[in-house]
Amino acid sequence: MKWHFPTLLRIAVTAFVLTAGASCLGGTKVLAQDALRIAAIVNDDIISVRDLDARVRMVITVSNLPRNAQTFQRIWPQVLRSLIDEKLKLQEAKRLSIDVSSDELERAKRAMEQRNKMAPGSFDRSLRSQGIQSETVLDQMRADIAWVKLVRRRFQSTVEVTTDEIDDALNRLERNRGEPQFRIREIVLDSNDPSVNDEEVAERLVNQLRSGAEFDAIAREFSQGATAATGGDIGWTTREQLGDEVGAAVDDLQPGEISDPIKTIFGYQIIQLEERRILSAPNPAKAKVTLKQVFVPVPPSSSPEAEASQKSIATAVSETAQNCEDMDLLAAELNSPAGTDLGTLEIGELSAQLREAVIDLKVGELSEPVRLPSGFSTIMVCAREEPESDLPGRDEIANQLRAIKFETFAQRYLRDIRRDAFIDTRV
Known part of the structure; x- marks a missing residue:
């Protein structure tokens, strides 16, 4: 059985057992x-x-x-x-x-x-x-x-995420719609110890990773960055957020590949590209709408004058109805031969004429009369559910920013503790 380790619980589990003192x-x-x-x-x-x-x-x-x-x-x-x-x-x-x-x-x-x-x-x-x-x-x-x-x-009292910080994060994502977005993991090596050659350590780790070592396990054990606890996972990010050195390296990677050691102001970084995608706007055709109609029939043999008269009735409906209850009342007064309820469905599932008529309507708004083969239909949107955006919500962004701040403070805290400690290595 392969063990998967929780973000904040790195458990020392090994199948090797010391037996007979050796x-x-x-x-x-x-x-x-x-x-x-x-x-x-x-x-x-x-x-x-x-x-x-x-x-x-x-x-x-x-x-x-x-x-x-x-x-x-x-x-x-x-x-x-x-x-x-x-x-x-x-x-x-x-x-x-x-x-x-x-x-x-x-x-x-x-x-x-x-x-x-x-x-x-x-x-x-x-x-x-x-x-x-x-x-x-x-x-x-x-x-x-x-x-x-x-x-x-x-x-707890120090880590705060402001509304402006959330807005800035969302604005950056909005600016990058249509641009590539990257899901990457990182290993950061910055020992602050002149006796440790971080570049040499990074090269050794890259060789091991390219030979099949698990990136997340190596990151948890060796990375000195704030993302070590999550196996180096920094989530989805953009070229703008990565910076010049790391961004240039990621541009040349295919999903699953490992970068060479990258020298940055934070030390040496090793990057694994997990996925690449385009950050796009929600598809309006995926919106779900609940619709009601008032249908005014036009018999096949009607004269142009008769058709124009029926259209004027449909237009009057569009100028009269204030809500979905009015649509039921007007349909009853006109003895409309079709039911008022069109149900709830995605806009993309409608016919071309109806889709064009309702795609931009808000709740409570009426369409202009739509010419169908057997008459005119005036349609009201009674409820509308917009498609999910591929942008994270405000709560998700706030949690991400808060987690990064906690991890950053934790790293500094540990660095201070290490600096003040007595440590004597004997091997």
């Missing part, structure tokens, strides 16, 4: 006497070689990386950095008395069952079937939930 991956072996060695000290906590080994194996498993000693050697420095950051998050949550209740853990377990299409209540049993201790997974859940609660509590 584990092995492509010739790399962690013996019992080595497993308890210290990989890093983070303030008052330690990360053991066993911890590091297990996490590397998890990353290799969920990221679909090559399972060999070379991969292990290449990724362990970045994995250790992730473990250190997790320790710092847990310590900060503890310092500020952030607790995770049993109900919150249960909800997280149920959410994971739903996401992975597991039977309700099968969480513990499913983990045991893979040789995984459920408490290990719950520890990771507890840490991630605590960090989310901490960030929300700390920045």
Whole structure:
């Protein structure tokens, strides 16, 4: 079974199990006497070689990386950095008395069952079937939930999305109607550490990604951008929003392809293009309308004078009716041979003459008399449901902007915590 990880709950799940005090991956072996060695000290906590080994194996498993000693050697420095950051998050949550209740853990377990299409209540049993201790997974859940609660509590009063910001986002989308729109994922590398060559790390990751590694898993583990928690997914965006360097790279990509490392003011970025589409206006023919008519017949043998007389009656209807109830009354007075209710349907389903007559009508408005083969029909729109726009709604945009702000504050917060911490790496 393949596990899919929730946005804010990156769970350390691996099918590799340390047995008899030793584990092995492509010739790399962690013996019992080595497993308890210290990989890093983070303030008052330690990360053991066993911890590091297990996490590397998890990353290799969920990221679909090559399972060999070379991969292990290449990724362990970045994995250790992730473990250190997790320790710092847990310590900060503890310092500020952030607790995770049993109900919150249960909800997280149920959410994971739903996401992975597991039977309700099968969480513990499913983990045991893979040789995984459920408490290990719950520890990771507890840490991630605590960090989310901490960030929300700390920045709740700071993160605000204004009406102007929503309007600006909608206006940008409107300006770009008819232009390409891109769904992309990103990995941002900006270590702020002169001893780390971000360009070299980016090139290695690109090679692994092009060899089949899972982009979202790599982004969650290695990206230092605000979108890391969502697997690097920045959603739909436009050329204008991407900037010159990234925009130029995306122009040359086909869906599914990975860019070369891109040097930007934020560090190095790696981009995967998932989809490309044209942002278009809603199709007015998809609007649903509820229609009523008053039909005035014109017999086939009628003279031009008689036809003109019937048309004048239809015109009088269009000048008299004020609402849909009036349409029923007028049809009854005229003994109209056709029913008044035309039903509810899409404008595109109407005949060409009726479609042209009602496509621009608002609710309560009447058409001019429409000449049909057997007479004249005057039509009123009683209800109208516009087609869904491919633009996101205001609430969706507000949620997107709010999430980006929270993630940005969270990254800065973690950077400050890391700067003030005592960290001693020993491997």
